[in-house]
Amino acid sequence: MELALIGLGKMGSGMSRRLLKQGFRVAGYDVNPGAVAALEPEGLRPLKAIQEVRTTLTAPRIVWLMLPAGTVTEEAVQTLGEVLEAGDLVVDGGNAFYKDSMRRAAWLEARGIQFADVGVSGGVWGERHGYGLMMGATAAAAARLEPILKALAPAPDKGWVHVGPVGAGHFAKMVHNGIEYALMQAYAEGFEILRQKKEFRIDLARLAEAWRHGTVIRSWLLDLTAAALAEDQDLEGVAPYVPDSGEGRWTVQEAVDLGVPVPTISGALWERFASQQEARYAYKLLAVMRRAFGGHAVKRNEG
Incomplete structure (x- = not known):
């Protein structure tokens, strides 16, 4: 299974490593090229720009954002809305305000792109011990993301939950x-x-x-x-x-x-x-x- 992870800071880099160790194919981008380079020896496929997710991943794609709430996330979602195709799925794992997530989901849905908001807890310890994950998504999007959440969580049957529809994940977080x-x-x-x-x-x-x-x-x-x-x-x-x-x-x-x-x-x-x-x-x-x-x-x- 493959995905792209946008934002390789303290949380994003740890999540990438945890997924790579479990056999996922992960492509990654960060505004800091050094963060990308640090993960390449561990199997990360480097992206030089967010737009490269379209040519790097096979459709239907999954693109997971681990970015600061606010303008940075907004701009990334806008970019993805222009480059992704119908059937692709955008996941926001940052600490966005839940009403912003609902608005972004509606905007992407009009383009045929799915959206899920996942509250992520665990801090810098999550890479080793697993992350707590609260997902807001449709049933179809949740089913696509389940293998990823099981890999990121402390155990496949512990630490993750589909809370409800889009917005519920960030509301719970x-x-x-x-x-x-x-x-x-x-x-x-x-x-x-x-x-x-x-x-x-x-x-x-x-x-x-x-x-x-x-x-x-x-x-x-x-x-x-x-x-x-x-x-x-x-x-x-x-x-x-x-x-x-x-x-x-x-x-x-x-x-x-x-x-x-x-x-x-x-x-x-x-x-x-x-x-x-x-x-x-x-x-x-x-x-x-x-x-x-x-x-x-x-x-x-x-x-």
Whole structure:
């Protein structure tokens, strides 16, 4: 089975490697030629431009986008709409807003091109352990994509789901990321309370490691937090600055539109805004968690 993967950053490159190792024929393009060249020895067929998917792949084609939400994805979809043929399938695996995905699907459908939106979770660890995948698609498109999702997931029968029609995949991933905001905030606040109780001199690294085993609050996020604290629980050099990449805002806005109270998720979003204005240990820990699971850069502490 073959496909093209457009966007070979942290996620796209890992997904390409995982598919190549399982025998898929993968063609790849990235604006950075070095990202393409790095994967060629592993079997990637290089593309010099997005337009080359038409001549490189055999119809009906599958083209999977792993690009930043917004203008970059919009331009890629527009390009594919002009070069692909009826029966081809475009998949957006980035963190696009679900209403944009629905609009793009309608535009491509008018040209006879299928569209699926797949929320992808797993960060930089997905290549080794598998990705969590939430697919929004028609039944026909979902059937075509099933072998790819089974290969990318932690196991063929675990970690992937056809959520519903187009838009549902990115909607589910949006809410997933809103929950992620809240979980991270809870850990960060808890560890800050522990750190501020100076007279107990609690070793945060040892406590976090103990919590990983047998406790109610054990999780992968706690695993990553424990690893970061074991390396440096003072988090020297990490600025207490936590960006919000969009999904948390979208989740809160959608909750307002639906009349659903989400005080925990919205509170976590407000805290990210606050981190851009004041310094706290909790914000340092949030920044380190984002780096641990997603490879996101941290702002360095200049002082």
